[in-house]
Amino acid sequence: MIHQLLRDRPTKLFVLFASFFVANALIAECIGGKLFSLERLFGLPVHTFTLFGESGLAYTLTAGVLLWPLEFVMTDIVNEYFGPRAVRRISYIAVGMISYAFFAFWVAMSVPADGWWLGSKSDQGIPNMQDAFVGIFGQGMWIIFASLVAFLVSQIVDVTVFHRIKRHTGEKHVWLRATGSTVVSQLVDSFIVLFIAFKIGNGWSWQRVLAICVVNYSYKFVIAIALTPLIYFMKSRIERFLGYETATKMKAAAMGI
Template identity: 65%
Template sequence: MIYNILKDKPTKLFMGITAFFCCNALIAEAIGTKIFSLEKLFGFEPSHFTLFGQKGISISLTCGVLLWPLEFVITDIVNEYFGPKAVRRISFTAIILISYAFLMYYAAIHVPPANFWVGSHSADNIPNMQDAFNGIFGQGMRIIIGSLVAFMVSQLVDVYIFHKIKKVTGDKRIWLRATGSTLVSQLVDSYIVLFIAFGGVFSWQQILAIGVVNYFYKASMAIILTPVIIIAEKKIENYVGHDLAVKMKKAAMGQEQDTFTNIPTAG
């Protein structure tokens, strides 16, 4: 029985996508403590523009946003072939794993450090390794909660918008429903995390300004990554076969009962 399931192509595809989805989310959260300058990345000096009355704003982003757009690409692929129930499953799985990772980070921070380790990198201008470790892995609780809530809500919004568009377009124009749903869900994601993490700390003008900058990047990436969705659709069809791919899409929309191995579908 297990052997037959593991030989089933849709099942193997779902397992592989889920593994990458969760891994990508964990890495994005882990590297999110570093802020980088998008302008400097492309060889330009920070622009320091004014937005909502906030002066000196530049395009500074967390390293985590480099990976988050891939999460929404994967969400749309899963939505297309496995349905909203599968998206909820992989989203909850990712949230559980991220929460577990944060608990382990917290535990690791509070484990007493060895004396020799604390000053072991002083020659590299790191006088206290414990402080450095805390700075990297010790995110604030509001940021953690904001990130997780924003992730879950934006995933649900993405699923809803995706299927609303698909009811109009049918199986055609996957680029439209993928990009359209991502543009809306990324807007939701950008502001939920900011209001939960920094509400009462930053002014609403600051939150709006930061949100616009973040959303500009995310929206740009959603458009840039649109060809990835189209390529992925073709690769999946080649992998599972055209007829099975069509059945998977119909099952994902709840239009027919799947006749292949019991993979997660709409419901």
């Protein structure tokens, strides 16, 4: 039976998607502690601006946003061929694995460091390796909690919007359901993270939360539009891999038809 299961193409596809989905989410969380300048990334001068009374704003983003858009692309692809139940299943697995990873980080940070290791990188400008390790892997609990809540809620929103659009458009307008669901869910994700981590956790003003939310979301909105061709490319490759008949049956089952 196991050999038959491993030869089944839809099963292979789901295992691949689920593995990438979980790994991508975990990596995005791990690298999320680094901030970078979007303007400097493209060699542009940094121009600050004011929004909702908050001055000095610029496109300073967490490195996690480099990977999170792919998570929403994968959500739409899994939703298309396997349905909302599959999306929820891999989302729960991803949250479980992220929670486990941060628990493992906490354990690693807590165990006593060996003496020689502490100064082993001092010639490279790192006087204390334990401080560096904690600085990289340690994140505020509010940020971790906010990120996980935002991830789960935005996934549910993405699934819901995706299927409502598809019920009205059928197989037409792939770009509308894929991009539309991502655009809405990314807005929810951006707001929840900032609200929990910084409004509740750090006492930010509503003006600051909304201003930074708009800045972050404007980036995510553009990326969601830019990645639309990737949806069509992946869809064509998947249907070639599965075969038109199998793909059609899977999409019908995903919609509960």
